[in-house]
Amino acid sequence: MRLRKIVFLTSTLLFLCAFAVAQTQPTMTADEKAKKKKAMDELVLQMLDGAVNDASGLRLPGNRAVIDAMSADIYWKFDEKRARELFRNAANEVVAYNAEAEKEAAESTDPLSAAISNFNFATNDSGDPRYDVLNLVAKHDVDLALEFMQQTRSARLSDAMAKAAATDSTIDVGNPTAATDRSRAAQETSYEQGLLQRSASGDPDKMIKLIKDGMAKGVTMSLLSPLQNLNQKDAKKASDLGAEVIAKLADADFARNQTDLMTANSFLGFAARPAPTPTTPDPKAFKPFAFSDASMKLLANKVADALLVPSKSIQTTMMMGSFIPTLEKFIPERIAALKARDAENKKSMPTELRNSAQQASLWNPSSTPEDIIAAIAKMTNENDKRNANSILANKISQIPDDARAKKLIDQIPDDKLRASAQEQFDTARAGRAVAAGKVDEARRLIGQMTNRRQQIPLLVGLATQTQRKGTEKDLDAARSLMSDTKALVKEFPDDEDDMADLMQVIRGFATVDPDTAFHLFEPLVEEFNSTIQASAVLSKYNKRDHTFKHGELVLRATNANGFSPPGFNSGNVMLFRYTQQLQLLGKADLEHMSQIADRFTRSDTRTIVRLFVLQGFMVEDRKPGPPSPGFGTGAGSGTGAVVRP
Numbered sequence: 001m002r003l004r005k006i007v008f009l010t011s012t013l014l015f016l017c018a019f020a021v022a023q024t025q026p027t028m029t030a031d032e033k034a035k036k037k038k039a040m041d042e043l044v045l046q047m048l049d050g051a052v053n054d055a056s057g058l059r060l061p062g063n064r065a066v067i068d069a070m071s072a073d074i075y076w077k078f079d080e081k082r083a084r085e086l087f088r089n090a091a092n093e094v095v096a097y098n099a100e101a102e103k104e105a106a107e108s109t110d111p112l113s114a115a116i117s118n119f120n121f122a123t124n125d126s127g128d129p130r131y132d133v134l135n136l137v138a139k140h141d142v143d144l145a146l147e148f149m150q151q152t153r154s155a156r157l158s159d160a161m162a163k164a165a166a167t168d169s170t171i172d173v174g175n176p177t178a179a180t181d182r183s184r185a186a187q188e189t190s191y192e193q194g195l196l197q198r199s200a201s202g203d204p205d206k207m208i209k210l211i212k213d214g215m216a217k218g219v220t221m222s223l224l225s226p227l228q229n230l231n232q233k234d235a236k237k238a239s240d241l242g243a244e245v246i247a248k249l250a251d252a253d254f255a256r257n258q259t260d261l262m263t264a265n266s267f268l269g270f271a272a273r274p275a276p277t278p279t280t281p282d283p284k285a286f287k288p289f290a291f292s293d294a295s296m297k298l299l300a301n302k303v304a305d306a307l308l309v310p311s312k313s314i315q316t317t318m319m320m321g322s323f324i325p326t327l328e329k330f331i332p333e334r335i336a337a338l339k340a341r342d343a344e345n346k347k348s349m350p351t352e353l354r355n356s357a358q359q360a361s362l363w364n365p366s367s368t369p370e371d372i373i374a375a376i377a378k379m380t381n382e383n384d385k386r387n388a389n390s391i392l393a394n395k396i397s398q399i400p401d402d403a404r405a406k407k408l409i410d411q412i413p414d415d416k417l418r419a420s421a422q423e424q425f426d427t428a429r430a431g432r433a434v435a436a437g438k439v440d441e442a443r444r445l446i447g448q449m450t451n452r453r454q455q456i457p458l459l460v461g462l463a464t465q466t467q468r469k470g471t472e473k474d475l476d477a478a479r480s481l482m483s484d485t486k487a488l489v490k491e492f493p494d495d496e497d498d499m500a501d502l503m504q505v506i507r508g509f510a511t512v513d514p515d516t517a518f519h520l521f522e523p524l525v526e527e528f529n530s531t532i533q534a535s536a537v538l539s540k541y542n543k544r545d546h547t548f549k550h551g552e553l554v555l556r557a558t559n560a561n562g563f564s565p566p567g568f569n570s571g572n573v574m575l576f577r578y579t580q581q582l583q584l585l586g587k588a589d590l591e592h593m594s595q596i597a598d599r600f601t602r603s604d605t606r607t608i609v610r611l612f613v614l615q616g617f618m619v620e621d622r623k624p625g626p627p628s629p630g631f632g633t634g635a636g637s638g639t640g641a642v643v644r645p
Contacts (some may be wrong), residue, residue: 091152189217300330433445514589
């Protein structure tokens, strides 16, 4: 008993001393803050220079382009001239990448490699760094990005665009690569149009020319953005041009051209959306663009005329039902005839297609859970039932009325499906409480959940939400929540699911208690080193695995929210599922993360990790929000993604 008293008194004394020191510790003076900022800026530049130097030792020109571009993006704040040099280096490396890729494609005799190359050309989902580089350049100088876009366009892409632009197109429709080339040319044109719009922003004359040039090539939804922009400067000209756009589109033969028909439906959907509610009487506030009622009535009637013509197109027949709700807003007097035609079409439709159309209608935002339950009762195909129940569970999870949701869930006859729907609803309900900042209610609801992997991201989200309030009570509550979350995971993971859980916890601690985050993360570095090297070895013996090339990890740029382009090492290299965690740790303690980055043994990994860390540090006032339910295996929550055409 006496020993316990001594230990207690000693602990109390130490606590009081620590508290007194904390209370008396002086705040930093302006000079001290300036010195600290200077020291951190020097560390940033030192890490950037290290990354650029390391890039010169990388084999792949695509990797050198990525490192130079990401470095330039960060360098821009410190030295714009140096940043521009690095961007130019990146563009030159993209040109080298194109030459290397085209040489390999020409010399390859492997049909599989040729097929993969063709697929990659169509989808931009390989190691091609071009759009990543252009995105980063466009953040700072859109005109420079347009210049680089021309400079870095490959010979095959230039040829595809020339053929697509020709009025007497010479593309052989019997050529298996023709559709790929046309699709790829359209993607490039769309991306270029986006940059041109940004370049013309604020200049009405440039914007008008851009809209008219776009109309000459064909009416698409891409014209909406410049119309919106022009509307801020000259609403009358925007309205007149909008009428011209709709008139040109209405001249199309919708009965024969399904693409134009879908475009028309998209324009009608845009016009039918609810009018935004003004948040301010400020006359300089954003003015939403709107097409005239006369224009939309004209377009709606043209669409209705096409739909009422007996069609041989199965696609048009199947989609007709989805057109009717939008058309009803503009031409209610014709809806009875359209519904009659839709019913007639469905009668003559093969059973399988009718079922498919019914399945598609269930995804309609206007369909209610009650509608879906009624439809399920009439289904005979078990696969259709499973799909419909999945849609039903998703709809129920969005219902804020607990009594109504319970009544609907009770109507699901299958025990497993009913339990799954209940779990999805419980998760969504807890997520709503987290998003609303209702700490006690959210904690209670999360505690009632039985799925530990669903609990973890919700608790992390609740902790970070609570942390942001900033009071001492809230900070204590956030630490308590993270302590509870930590108890749910293994500090030494046995598999990738355990790793995902642990990295979720590290994401939360990076905000709430960085010391604990580093304590949990540091032992994982050797684990990541091992898995990356193992992936490199396995990649050598799998032609379909393009995570590595010539033994080097294929790098892609990511943004400051930890999101990377599609296909970026997400499957084979576990570390890069967690770029957001690397960035949050960099924000918490750059010097510490710089030391940890040096512990990655491969130069390709070490270089890209340094840049991820710097991206995180450079983000100002990061405010992490609660993750979406079920995000337990990814990089965590965040907003924004790298733009891909």
